[in-house]
Amino acid sequence: MQHSLNAAQRDAVQYDSAPLLVLAGAGSGKTRVITAKIAHLVTRGVAPEKIVAITFTNKAAREMRERARAALQRSGAGDAAAKMAISTFHAYGLAIVRAEARTLGLAPGFSIFDPADAEPIVAELAGTADRARARAVQRRIGQWKNALTPPAAALREASDNDALVAARAYAGYRDALAAYQAVDFDDLIALPVALFERDAAARARWQARCAHVLIDEYQDTNPAQYRLFRHLVGDATPFTAVGDDDQAIYGWRGATLDNLAALPRDYPDLRVIKLEQNYRSTVRILRCANALIGNNPKLFDKRLWTELAHGDPLRVTPAADEEAEAELVVRRMAGQKFEHRTQFRDYAILYRGNHQARAFEAALRAQSIPYEISGGQSMFERTEIKDIVAYLRLIANEDDDPAFVRALSAPKRGIGQTTLARLGEVAQRARVSAEGRPMSLFGAVFDAALETAVPARQRAALSEFCALINGLRHRAEREPAGRLLDELLRKTGYADWLAATLDRRDAQARTQSVDYFVGWLARKGEADGRNLLELTQMVALITMLEGREGEAADAVCLSTLHAAKGLEFPHVFLVGLEEGILPHREAIDAGNVEEERRLMYVGMTRAERSLHLSYCRTRKRAGEKVDCAPSRFLTELAQEDVRYEDQPLSADEAIKAKAAGNARLQALKAMVTK
DNA sequence: TAGAGATTAGTTTTT
DNA sequence: CTAATCTCTA
Numbered sequence: 038m039q040h041s042l043n044a045a046q047r048d049a050v051q052y053d054s055a056p057l058l059v060l061a062g063a064g065s066g067k068t069r070v071i072t073a074k075i076a077h078l079v080t081r082g083v084a085p086e087k088i089v090a091i092t093f094t095n096k097a098a099r100e101m102r103e104r105a106r107a108a109l110q111r112s113g114a115g116d117a118a119a120k121m122a123i124s125t126f127h128a129y130g131l132a133i134v135r136a137e138a139r140t141l142g143l144a145p146g147f148s149i150f151d152p153a154d155a156e157p158i159v160a161e162l163a164g165t166a167d168r169a170r171a172r173a174v175q176r177r178i179g180q181w182k183n184a185l186t187p188p189a190a191a192l193r194e195a196s197d198n199d200a201l202v203a204a205r206a207y208a209g210y211r212d213a214l215a216a217y218q219a220v221d222f223d224d225l226i227a228l229p230v231a232l233f234e235r236d237a238a239a240r241a242r243w244q245a246r247c248a249h250v251l252i253d254e255y256q257d258t259n260p261a262q263y264r265l266f267r268h269l270v271g272d273a274t275p276f277t278a279v280g281d282d283d284q285a286i287y288g289w290r291g292a293t294l295d296n297l298a299a300l301p302r303d304y305p306d307l308r309v310i311k312l313e314q315n316y317r318s319t320v321r322i323l324r325c326a327n328a329l330i331g332n333n334p335k336l337f338d339k340r341l342w343t344e345l346a347h348g349d350p351l352r353v354t355p356a357a358d359e360e361a362e363a364e365l366v367v368r369r370m371a372g373q374k375f376e377h378r379t380q381f382r383d384y385a386i387l388y389r390g391n392h393q394a395r396a397f398e399a400a401l402r403a404q405s406i407p408y409e410i411s412g413g414q415s416m417f418e419r420t421e422i423k424d425i426v427a428y429l430r431l432i433a434n435e436d437d438d439p440a441f442v443r444a445l446s447a448p449k450r451g452i453g454q455t456t457l458a459r460l461g462e463v464a465q466r467a468r469v470s471a472e473g474r475p476m477s478l479f480g481a482v483f484d485a486a487l488e489t490a491v492p493a494r495q496r497a498a499l500s501e502f503c504a505l506i507n508g509l510r511h512r513a514e515r516e517p518a519g520r521l522l523d524e525l526l527r528k529t530g531y532a533d534w535l536a537a538t539l540d541r542r543d544a545q546a547r548t549q550s551v552d553y554f555v556g557w558l559a560r561k562g563e564a565d566g567r568n569l570l571e572l573t574q575m576v577a578l579i580t581m582l583e584g585r586e587g588e589a590a591d592a593v594c595l596s597t598l599h600a601a602k603g604l605e606f607p608h609v610f611l612v613g614l615e616e617g618i619l620p621h622r623e624a625i626d627a628g629n630v631e632e633e634r635r636l637m638y639v640g641m642t643r644a645e646r647s648l649h650l651s652y653c654r655t656r657k658r659a660g661e662k663v664d665c666a667p668s669r670f671l672t673e674l675a676q677e678d679v680r681y682e683d684q685p686l687s688a689d690e691a692i693k694a695k696a697a698g699n700a701r702l703q704a705l706k707a708m709v710t711k
Numbered sequence: 712t713a714g715a716g717a718t719t720a721g722t723t724t725t726t
Numbered sequence: 727c728t729a730a731t732c733t734c735t736a
Binding site: 093094095125126127128130151152169222223225226286287289290389390391392449451452453454455456538577578597598599600617618621622623624636658659 | 712713714720721722723724725726
Binding site for chain 1: 728730731
């Protein structure tokens with residue numbers, strides 16, 4: 038790591054009074070510039086609480102907060118970092134929605150639905166029982182929201198039948214969310230935008246809170262996010278947008294490079310500074326990455342260079358199948374670790390899809406090598422955590438029917454499908470007669486009509502359940518979250534239920550994860566002075582619990598390419614380099630190989646010293662063995678910097694390729710196009 | 712109503 | 727070959 042800033046970096050840090058776009062190539066010291074700039078702004082007298090820094094992932098936000106804190110301490114500004122708004126786009130949107138809930142027509146305890154909550158609702162509205170179809174509709178609705186297209190407009194522009202079904206579901210979905218007093222992730226961006234566009238006073242209020250706005254990974258913004266950003270900065274607030282068009286990998290989430298192209302147009306006095314010196318990778322790694330990305334059309338002309346050593350050639354290794362690949366990678370890693378006296382945390386295994394982690398986990402476990410998975414199933418996707426969160430959501434918001442249903446049967450209370458359906462009917466009927474506000478399942482428990490619809494036994498269970506929730510709700514604002522959580526667990530007998538229904542190992546694991554989660558929440562509530570209701574909303578956006586204090590464990594990092602953005606490792610294994618995986622089949626079919634190429638580029642540029650690429654010749658799919666072709670991207674590297682290992686080719690192919698001069702390359706090309 | 716076995720579908724990335 | 731969903735019985 039360099040000790041002082043280079044000219045371009047210094048320029049980017051000191052240019053603080055007008056719009057600035059920093060085109061920061063991979064490994065060019067981007068985070069360093071952002072944190073140095075934050076420190077610079079504070080020393081220049083900008084109020085820390087008016088510095089708004091936006092990232093895309095929680096991990097990036099956390100890292101930036103930590104590094105900003107360190108930088109500020111160095112410059113003697115103390116803990117100004119604590120006052121700054123360093124958060125993800127969605128967390129910042131949540132802060133706005135929470136503060137403006139009343140104006141937006143939302144109850145203070147509104148729920149935040151994740152895609153899993155929304156799926157059954159959308160499935161029902163789209164009239165399908167097929168999960169894949171429901172998700173396709175969900176994605177479509179998400180795209181509309183990210184493009185700020187309201188249901189009516191979506192309906193108008195729907196051309197084919199699929200779009201028509203989705204547009205109708207979209208309208209129904211919006212109404213359902215309103216009835217549940219819920220918002221989804223996309224709403225956290227779209228609602229503030231809508232608010233700012235109809236309410237100039239609200240816009241001014243939030244603009245006044247921004248003296249300087251910094252956006253990281255600007256190339257990954259979607260239209261809604263860009264609009265939100267523009268409303269925050271208004272006409273006068275200086276900002277720093279940092280991005281790299283070569284690392285745009287979120288097109289599928291509605292991100293568009295148009296936002297990058299639009300910036301100079303929308304801000305005529307925009308200054309553009311390029312960071313082209315790479316401080317991370319060897320010459321060979323960089324040359325290969327540049328060669329690869331050179332196959333994409335470029336938006337901005339940018340040449341990455343480095344003063345670092347030449348380094349070793351990149352190694353490309355084929356494997357018989359995914360097990361062999363995992364074994365090979367782990368074996369090589371173990372050898373390299375011994376040879377270079379490195380630590381486990383110096384290694385990363387990067388792949389396209391989460392499911393690819395399996396084989397590597399198994400191989401690592403077999404060798405007792407510690408590893409950490411980033412991006413896989415998060416703590417908050419586990420059933421036991423979702424159960425607890427359902428209780429919290431229901432306590433905060435009794436209109437949250439999905440949370441009601443979930444909490445009601447975890448643990449089981451003798452209420453099943455039949456009773457739930459009856460309860461639904463009661464609520465439905467009350468909905469019609471009670472003008473305006475529809476009735477929730479929770480409310481239906483107290484409806485007079487319940488007596489005729491549901492037997493006494495189930496009625497008793499329902500009232501007891503609601504009494505528990507009500508009791509906690511009344512205290513949720515004042516009493517510490519920890520005490521309420523303990524009481525919740527005790528009164529529901531959740532741990533006992535786990536012990537009674539699962540085998541010992543499983544029950545123990547889940548109880549442990551519940552305890553950890555509850556302990557974490559309690560500490561968080563204590564530290565930030567938040568009550569249970571506020572914690573509940575925050576939880577929806579968090580994907581990973583912040584590690585306990587102390588340093589990270591010495592473990593190999595397993596990560597998807599998406600989750601690896603922003604990270605760096607001395608030694609990287611990029612695996613599964615096959616046609617259909619990277620580039621992914623769907624992307625090939627959709628004609629979006631460019632984004633896959635950027636994904637590969639992101640993966641390659643994570644590496645500092647060594648980069649190992651591998652692929653499988655066959656792969657098990659649905660139990661069946663299928664042949665795989667090596668990724669076309671392997672043919673796009675700077676071949677003089679690549680060493681092919683083992684024998685990836687049949688004798689026949691090798692002879693032919695040799696005759697052509699460049700043995701491996703030719704054969705690879707043949708295999709790719711085959 | 713709840714849990715245990717049968718069945719069947721399954722291609723990607725995240726807030 | 728999994729893993730999740732569905733069906734059936736106690």
